[in-house]
Amino acid sequence: MRRKPLAPDALDDIDRQLINQLQDGFPLSNRPFAEVGEALGTDEDDVLKRLANLREIGAITRFGPFIDAAAMGGAFCLCAMAVPEERFETVMTLVNAHKEVAHNYERVHHLNMWFVLACDQPSGIDEVADRIEAETDIEVKRFPKLKEFFIGFKVSA
């Protein structure tokens, strides 16, 4: 995934409005991109080209349904490990190999590896976390969410 900022002129105002609008939702209709285009003062074809470009240049990471694992009887869990520096790459490879690891970040802290497990059954969280502990011989601290405060983040348009 792209980590470097795009050039300041990589996105125009409509691109930014598109990103902001599509964070809140996308129509469930026969011609959804046409509806989005109309709301932004452009057309279907332009919206499709812009989204393909935004994906291509790495301005967006995903476009599609966001699944709530909990509503399906599954679960998410934030996990953290304190990984010795000299073992970091090896442990990262072992952790990332699990398909339940949805994302994983290196952070500046004694607990330096933070990842989210997403499983389609609640029992999967402890199963995978226990397996990672067995594979790495490092404790996997588990921070399941107790309450979520939703959530908005806007690109300055």
Added chain:
Amino acid sequence: MTIDTIDRKILTATQGGLPLTAQPYAEVAGWLGLEEAEVVSRIQTMIDSGVIRRIAVAPNHYALGMVANGMSVWDVDDAVSEELGAQVGALDFVSHCYLRPRALPEWPYNLFAMLHGSTRDEVEAHRAEVIAILGDACRSNDILYSTRILKKTGMRLTKGR
């Protein structure tokens, strides 16, 4: 909430992303041998029941210039943590905000909020704003800066079940 085999096929087919074509739901229906109307109504039902949170884009904060991101963590008095968490979650430089269990003694923090800014200084200024909001209800805080994305995918469903 349970979903059936066809719902599951729809989720599996779209979890990598919706197709960028004029009629994306018709396209998905074609892949699965369904009618567009059925795909739309099943997705609507899954949105209504909360299985699908929303159909949306996920911005790449880094690419968009929000290169300084920190996971701020706060030890907030349990008596007021829900009320204050809602206030922090509503700030527009906060992308995710959760209450989570502490892991005492080494981890006293129960409120997690992702703070975003174009520079580290801007993130620290946001952190100061949160300190002001939480006031005496917050006993201590820290911020963990990310130095590397090691993996990022959406939730992946396992097939079948």
